[in-house]
Amino acid sequence: EGQLVESGGDLVQSGGSLRLSCVASGFALSSHWMTWVRQAPGKGLEWVANIGQDGSETYYVASVQGRFSISRDNAKSSLYLQMNNLRVEDTAIYYCVRDQFYYGMDVWGQGTTVAVSS
Amino acid sequence: DIQMTQSPSSLSASVGDRVIITCRASQRIGLYLNWYQQKPGKAPKLLIYAASNLETGVPSRFSGSGSGTDFTLTIRGLQPEDFATYYCQQSDSTPQVSFGGGTKVAVK
Numbered sequence: 001e002g003q004l005v006e007s008g009g010d011l012v013q014s015g016g017s018l019r020l021s022c023v024a025s026g027f028a029l030s031s032h033w034m035t036w037v038r039q040a041p042g043k044g045l046e047w048v049a050n051i052g053q054d055g056s057e058t059y060y061v062a063s064v065q066g067r068f069s070i071s072r073d074n075a076k077s078s079l080y081l082q083m084n085n086l087r088v089e090d091t092a093i094y095y096c097v098r099d100q101f102y103y104g105m106d107v108w109g110q111g112t113t114v115a116v117s118s
Numbered sequence: 119d120i121q122m123t124q125s126p127s128s129l130s131a132s133v134g135d136r137v138i139i140t141c142r143a144s145q146r147i148g149l150y151l152n153w154y155q156q157k158p159g160k161a162p163k164l165l166i167y168a169a170s171n172l173e174t175g176v177p178s179r180f181s182g183s184g185s186g187t188d189f190t191l192t193i194r195g196l197q198p199e200d201f202a203t204y205y206c207q208q209s210d211s212t213p214q215v216s217f218g219g220g221t222k223v224a225v226k
Contacts, residue, residue: 033213037162045154045162045205045217052213059213095161101212104152104167111161 002027002107004096009112016086016116022079022096022109030054030074035099036081038092039111046092049081050099064090086116120144120211124204124218130226137193139221141206146186150210153182153191156220157202165204166191193223201225 008020020036035050049060049070058070069082079096094114098107121144131137141151149169154162164173166182169189179194193200206218 035215044220045156045207047215047217050213057213061214099213099215100167101209101215102150102168104164104173104209105154105162105207106164106167106173108161108163 002098004098004107004109006094006096006109006112009094009114011115011117012086014086014088014116014118017082017084018086018114020081020083020094020096020112020114022081024077024079024098027098027107029072029077029079033099033101034070034072034079035097035105036070036079037095037097037105037108038090038114039095040089040092043092048094051079083114086114088116088118090114091116119214120147120208120216122206122208122216122218124206124221126221127219128222128224130224131196132226133196133198135196137196137200137223139191139204139206139223141184141189141191141218143187143189143208143210147208147210149185150208150212151182151184151189152207152209153180154205154207155200155202156205162205196223 036048051070093111096109097105123142151169153166156162170182203222
């Protein structure tokens with residue numbers, strides 16, 4: 001069925017940067033759109049960004065546009081999220097997700113925690 | 119942007135109850151509606167895709183219905199393991215998708 005494992009979450013000061021990574025196993029990453037979803041403490045789920053199979057298409061929620069960059073390395077079965085100019089409101093658990101759109105987000109990582117302090 | 123509104127935001131129920139959660143889209147989305155279950159400290163899990171299709175391995179007490187703007191998730195015969203938070207998600211505006219605010223199902 002597949003597995004996703006995120007890493008890179010940390011405590012960082014406002015204005016700082018982090019790079020999240022996600023490694024896929026059990027399926028061909030290159031065949032799938034991939035998505036980052038986040039969840040602020042005690043809040044609901046929020047779509048953050050996604051990327052097409054070859055990396056040529058990327059999309060972002062308005063609140064991170066220009067600050068975050070999603071990328072992938074299919075040869076390494078890896079997905080990334082480069083987060084710059086972090087804000088306190090970016091504090092959340094970040095999930096790496098395989099997105100089948102009409103068929104749903106069917107594989108989720110365990111999440112990695114990003115905490116941004118002021 | 120398509121806004122997704124779930125109701126209620128929380129409910130209390132007992133084992134064996136029938137639970138109904140509704141999700142309304144701000145514009146028509148056809149059948150592009152998925153449901154997820156999330157337990158505390160865990161990642162969400164896909165339950166239903168395309169409004170009414172049960173994901174493999176999901177118990178048949180879960181069902182989904184609806185089309186256009188109004189959708190429901192029904193749990194028939196609530197089990198102890200079903201106490202969780204449920205989210206709807208639209209994929210009509212793919213690749214930019216959105217989630218509902220969630221419905222917490224708690225023990226009465």
